[in-house]
Amino acid sequence: MTDLLKLSAVHTHIGRYHILQGIDLAVPQGQVTMLLGRNGAGKTTTLRTIMGLWQASRGEITLAGMRIESLATPDIARLGVGYVPESMAVFSDLTVKENLVLAARDGPLDDTQLDWIFGFFPALRRFWLSRAGSLSGGQKQMLSIARAIIEPRKLLLIDEPTKGLAPAIVMALIECLKEIKRKGATILLVEQNFFAARELGDNVLVMDNGTIVHRGEMAALAADVPLQERLLGLSLEAHQ
């Protein structure tokens, strides 16, 4: 399996804080790689650095063999990277339709793709002409993910999509992400919900203090309770 995304010895500073301290990671093509870790470990910073929202101060980032660490965010997005931030960042003043029209950068909305998305998130069809700001938290998350997949992307960077959502919505999101995975998407997914992580992840990276402290298969971590407790301070079983 070739690696679509690689980070080699990446450092990121935010102001005087040294957040990422030499990250090495690889995201294989067509697989879901989970990025786990305690709060403040550097997971969101990793995604933002890949996306160019924070500039790496040292190190190399390659996407499909191309160096991207010095590219601007729009250029990285145009290489086929979709980003779903932790804050969802839907445009509240715009309607659901307008949010998706903006996300479909390369042309008009594709009806087939829209129908596929509506299959998972029927609320988006229903509230098509409503302002995104009037949607509930779960619906905003649906819109945020729909925005990232409205056009084919090489790589999806998704930051804690299940955070703060009701269990029913979490299940719908997991099913959606599974379907995206079945279609061959490559995903780097930050997640605190271990049930979701186990359901979706092929591989896992665990971060602590701005470095990768564990890498391996998700199934192996899911089966190793002592390792979970050592790396994450708690076990998957406790979250089921």
Add this chain to the structure above:
Amino acid sequence: MTDLAATDPLPKPKRDLAPILLPVALALLMIPLIGSTSSWLTLTAASLAMGMMIFIMASGLTLVFGLMDVLNFGHGAFIAVGAYVATLVLAPFAASIQADLLWMNLAVLAPAALLSMAVSGALGLVVERVLILPVYGQHLKQILMTTGGLIVAEQTLYALWGPQIIPMPLPASLRGSFILGDVAIARYRVLAMLIGLTVFIAIQLVLNRTKLGLLIRAGVENREMVEALGYRIRRLFLGVFMTGSALAGLGGVMWALYREQVHASMSDDLTVLIFIVVIIGGLGSIGGCFIGAILVAMVANYGGFLVPKLALVSNILLMVAILMWRPRGLYAVTSR
């Protein structure tokens, strides 16, 4: 957390009408205070005309503020440059301007206004590239750079045109008033209202009916996410900055005709009013800017008539009152 299922009815978004009703309420409140209906109508028409001119000048600035968080204290330079450039066209055609034929007046005025917009827009391009690009994200430096730019622009105008005030008489067909009963409404004010409304409608159409407008509205709200979707917002900002500069140039021409004079520091007082409008309207909000401009003009006109001694501080009091009611302005569209 609570969440809506797909079948639940979505709460209808409430239309926030209070800011729209504010100028209406203020105008109605003034009727008994002013006493004379004809005076009230004249003052109201003057307020609307003045408000439209301020709106034209402020609309670009509010988008620049909202979209890129840039404090452009040099916005007034575009106003003065616009007015001076118009004199280049109007002076040689003074005879056509003084002819009492509307078409002949407009045949000179329209190219003068277009040239002013083009030059102000081009100046906007230079200012953004030279003064603002190096100081994105640094408010203090933005203030220093743009204030310095304003001083340089004013002194350049003095050097080129001299320190004297240049008269800019109204075209003959725009002099005088429309008489409705015992109410007189200056013709030029009616034209200013029409132009202001046209600009407002045009901006609203672009913002609400085009993808470019969607990008601007989205960028005002969250420019980082717009970039993450693959759009180069810096280019968009440059376009907005140039358009805003061009509109300031148009406003400068209209204001100079209103005052019938041009001088290099003509924008000094206006800049204060424009910043008040942008702040009370809500950074980045065109609707808020429109209402804010009308409110500022109403307070200036009604206040000047009723309590002349308070005229100088009336708009500051208005800003304080609005910000106490809505700390992020009439229509908050950014989180700033």
